[in-house]
Amino acid sequence: MHIPFNKIYYTGREMDYIKEALESTNISGDGNFNNKVCSLLKDQLNSSNIFTFTNCTHALETAMLLLDIRPGDEVIIPSFTFASTANAVLLRGGTPVFAEVEKKTLTLDIEDVENKITNQTRAIIPVQYGGIGCPMDEIMDLANKYNIYVIEDAAQALGSTYKGKALGTWGHMGCFSFHGTKNYICGEGGALSINMEDEKIINRAEIIRQKGTNRQEFNMGKVNQYTWVDIGSSYAPSDVLMAILYSQLQQIDYIMEKRKKITETYIEKLSKFLVHGKLTSMTNIPEYFNSNYHNFYLRFNNQNHRDYVISQLKSRDIDAYIHFVPLHSSPMGLKLGYKYGDLPITEKIGETLMRIPLYTAMSEEEQDYVIMALYDILEVL
Numbered sequence: 001m002h003i004p005f006n007k008i009y010y011t012g013r014e015m016d017y018i019k020e021a022l023e024s025t026n027i028s029g030d031g032n033f034n035n036k037v038c039s040l041l042k043d044q045l046n047s048s049n050i051f052t053f054t055n056c057t058h059a060l061e062t063a064m065l066l067l068d069i070r071p072g073d074e075v076i077i078p079s080f081t082f083a084s085t086a087n088a089v090l091l092r093g094g095t096p097v098f099a100e101v102e103k104k105t106l107t108l109d110i111e112d113v114e115n116k117i118t119n120q121t122r123a124i125i126p127v128q129y130g131g132i133g134c135p136m137d138e139i140m141d142l143a144n145k146y147n148i149y150v151i152e153d154a155a156q157a158l159g160s161t162y163k164g165k166a167l168g169t170w171g172h173m174g175c176f177s178f179h180g181t182k183n184y185i186c187g188e189g190g191a192l193s194i195n196m197e198d199e200k201i202i203n204r205a206e207i208i209r210q211k212g213t214n215r216q217e218f219n220m221g222k223v224n225q226y227t228w229v230d231i232g233s234s235y236a237p238s239d240v241l242m243a244i245l246y247s248q249l250q251q252i253d254y255i256m257e258k259r260k261k262i263t264e265t266y267i268e269k270l271s272k273f274l275v276h277g278k279l280t281s282m283t284n285i286p287e288y289f290n291s292n293y294h295n296f297y298l299r300f301n302n303q304n305h306r307d308y309v310i311s312q313l314k315s316r317d318i319d320a321y322i323h324f325v326p327l328h329s330s331p332m333g334l335k336l337g338y339k340y341g342d343l344p345i346t347e348k349i350g351e352t353l354m355r356i357p358l359y360t361a362m363s364e365e366e367q368d369y370v371i372m373a374l375y376d377i378l379e380v381l
C-alpha cells in the first residue's frame with residue numbers, strides 16, 4: 001500500500017461551483033465567489049478586513065509594502081520557515097534578521113527576538129508552525145514595548161486559535177495560504193487580514209491588490225473612472241479558484257475534525273516511544289492553543305536516526321519528509337552573510353525533524369499501516 005505524504009481532499013461541491021463561476025459574468029478577481037469566501041473568512045476569523053490574494057507569498061509581500069519597509073529596515077523572522085517569509089522583506093530592500101525558534105512549538109523564541117531588536121527593527125513576522133503558533137499576547141507586548149509591527153505568517157494556521165482568538169488576527173496583519181499542501185485549498189490562493197483600524201492602510205491594501213489603481217472605489221460607484229494612484233501589483237485571485245475555496249471553507253469544521261482525529265491517534269499510539277530517548281518529541285498542542293492540525297512531526301535525538309526512519313518508511317512505500325532547511329544556512333542565507341552555527345537550536349531542529357503523512361481523507365486503514373510501520377522501525381531503533 002502506498003501512503004502519500006499528502007492527498008488533496010475535495011468536498012464534492014467544487015465542480016458545481018466552478019461551473020457556476022464559469023457561467024457568471026466575471027471569472028476574474030472580486031466576483032461572486034470571492035465575496036462569499038470573504039464573508040466566510042470574516043466569520044471564521046472574526047476579522048472585518050479580509051482581502052483575498054493570489055497566494056500567501058503575495059499577501060506577505062503586500063504586508064511589507066503596507067509597512068513601507070525599505071533599505072535599512074530590519075524585520076525579525078524565524079529561520080525555521082519557508083522562503084516566502086524572508087523574500088517578502090528582501091523584495092522591499094529590507095533586511096531579514098533570523099531569530100531562533102523554541103523547541104516546544106517550533107515558533108519564534110521571544111527572548112531571542114528581544115535580543116535581536118535594534119533601532120532599525122520595524123517588524124516581527126512570527127510563523128505559526130503546523131497550525132500551532134506563538135504565544136501571541138507575549139509577542140504583542142514585546143512589539144508594543146518597542147513600537148514595532150507584527151505580521152503573522154499564518155500560512156499554515158487557518159482555523160487555529162490562541163486563547164480563543166484566531167491566529168492571524170493577533171498581529172497588525174495576518175497572512176494565510178490556500179496552496180494545495182495546506183488544509184483548505186484552491187490550488188493557489190491566499191488571504192490578508194488587516195487587524196488594525198487604520199483606514200489609510202486598509203484602503204491602500206485594496207489599491208496595491210488592484211495594480212495600484214482605485215478600481216475598488218470605481219466598483220463601489222464612488223468615482224466615475226478608475227486610474228493609477230499608487231504602486232501596486234495584480235493580486236486578486238480568479239473567481240474560478242474562489243469557487244473551489246468556497247466549497248472548502250464551507251466544510252472548515254469537518255476538515256478540522258477529521259485531522260484532529262488522525263492527530264490524536266498518532267499521539268496516542270506513538271507516545272510510548274518517547275521514553276527510550278531516540279524519539280525526543282512529536283506534535284503536541286500546548287495549553288491555550290487550538291490547532292487546525294496542519295501537520296504531524298516526529299523529532300529524533302540525531303540526524304542519523306531521523307534519516308534512517310525516513311528511509312525505512314520509504315522502503316515500506318510511505319512518504320515522510322523533513323521540514324525546513326533553515327533559511328540562514330541555505331544557499332541564499334549564506335549569500336546574505338549568515339553561516340551554519342549561527343542558530344544552533346534551529347539547525348538541530350532542521351536536522352532531526354520529520355513529518356509523517358496526515359491528510360483529511362486518510363482512512364483508518366492507511367493510518368494503521370503507517371503506525372504499524374513506525375512500530376517496526378522504532379522498536380529496534
Ligand SMILES: *Cc1c(COP(=O)(O)O)cnc(C)c1O
Nearest residue numbers: 055056057082084155177178179
Ligand atoms: C505555504 C507557506 C507559505 C507560502 O504560501 P503560498 O500560498 O504558497 O504562497 C508561506 N509561509 C509558510 C510558513 C508556509 O507554510
